[in-house]
Amino acid sequence: MAKLVLSLDGVVIKEVQLTKDRTTMGRRPYNDIVIDNLAVSGEHAVLQMIGAEVFIEDLNSTNGTYINGKAVKKQQLRANDVIEVGKYKIKFLADEHAEYDKTMILKPGEMPPPLAARAPAPASGFGALGAAAAQGPASIKVLNGAAAGREVPLTKVVTTVGKPGVQVASITRRPAGYVFSHVEGAQRPTLNGQALPEEAVPLKHGDVIELAGTQMQFVQPA
Numbered sequence: 705m706a707k708l709v710l711s712l713d714g715v716v717i718k719e720v721q722l723t724k725d726r727t728t729m730g731r732r733p734y735n736d737i738v739i740d741n742l743a744v745s746g747e748h749a750v751l752q753m754i755g756a757e758v759f760i761e762d763l764n765s766t767n768g769t770y771i772n773g774k775a776v777k778k779q780q781l782r783a784n785d786v787i788e789v790g791k792y793k794i795k796f797l798a799d800e801h802a803e804y805d806k807t808m809i810l811k812p813g814e815m816p817p818p819l820a821a822r823a824p825a826p827a828s829g830f831g832a833l834g835a836a837a838a839q840g841p842a843s844i845k846v847l848n849g850a851a852a853g854r855e856v857p858l859t860k861v862v863t864t865v866g867k868p869g870v871q872v873a874s875i876t877r878r879p880a881g882y883v884f885s886h887v888e889g890a891q892r893p894t895l896n897g898q899a900l901p902e903e904a905v906p907l908k909h910g911d912v913i914e915l916a917g918t919q920m921q922f923v924q925p926a
Contacts, residue, residue: 706758708737708751708787709795717792722758725885725904727751729789730763743767743790751781754885754904755862755876758796760787778888842882842907842924844875849918858882866893867916873900875907875922882907882922889915 706722720727720737729737730748739748745765752759761778762769770788771779781787783798844865845855858875864887866872871889875882883904886892892899893915895907911922 706753706796706798709797710737710739711793711795712791722751722753725753726902727753730765739789739792741790741792744792748789749787752885754874754887757862758798759887765789841877842922844913844920845923847912847919847921855923865913865915865920866918871916873913873915876904880906882924884911884913884922 708720708722710717710720724736727737728735728747728750729739730746731739731741731744732746735747745763745767747763748765749760749762749769752761758781759778760769760771760776760781762776767790768775770776771781771785773788781796781798783796785796787794787796841857841859843855843857844863846852858877861877863875864872865875866887866889868888871891871893872887873893874885874887876885884893884895884900884907885904886900886902893913894900895905896912897914907922907924909922909924909926913920913922
């Protein structure tokens with residue numbers, strides 16, 4: 705499990721395990737990670753877990769959020785990245801033993817080959833997820849554009865769809881089913897015509913997703 709190690713002047717203050725989809729950070733007492741320092745904004749930044757990946761987003765803080773010395777607005781965290789908030793340094797430690805598939809970017813008009821042409825997905829070792837996979841994975845069917853009619857199986861734990869730098873979302877496979885989340889982009893993708901909220905939204909058979917100009921339908925075997 706990923707965790708954060710918070711330190712000040714080289715002295716470790718505390719360690720925080722990342723167990724929630726959203727972990728807030730700031731000076732106010734209602735944050736998940738409270739940093740009581742005037743250089744830290746009341747609501748400074750938020751960490752979002754999407755599958756096994758963690759993103760950090762600065763919440764328009766006064767003094768900014770830095771990763772490895774560089775100011776960031778929103779960025780995916782890599783193992784051993786150092787987040788700087790005020791005078792505090794927070795080291796991100798990824799779970800080196802986690803077994804998960806890397807995400808797959810699906811760009812409009814550049815969809816992977818159909819299921820019949822794809823190699824079988826290796827066992828993921830996710831226990832409860834393995835039973836769901838045995839019934840066959842869900843898929844997304846492209847409804848418009850050059851790739852209209854193409855159906856892409858969601859064989860990975862996390863599949864990232866959209867156009868990097870413009871609008872990106874993710875579909876994550878969980879024991880209870882699939883959920884849809886916004887990852888990046890000023891404009892949120894829509895689900896059945898409604899803009900996605902901040903929280904991950906469960907998907908059901910027939911749902912229509914639209915992002916980066918592409919419409920896709922979520923298809924799940926009965």
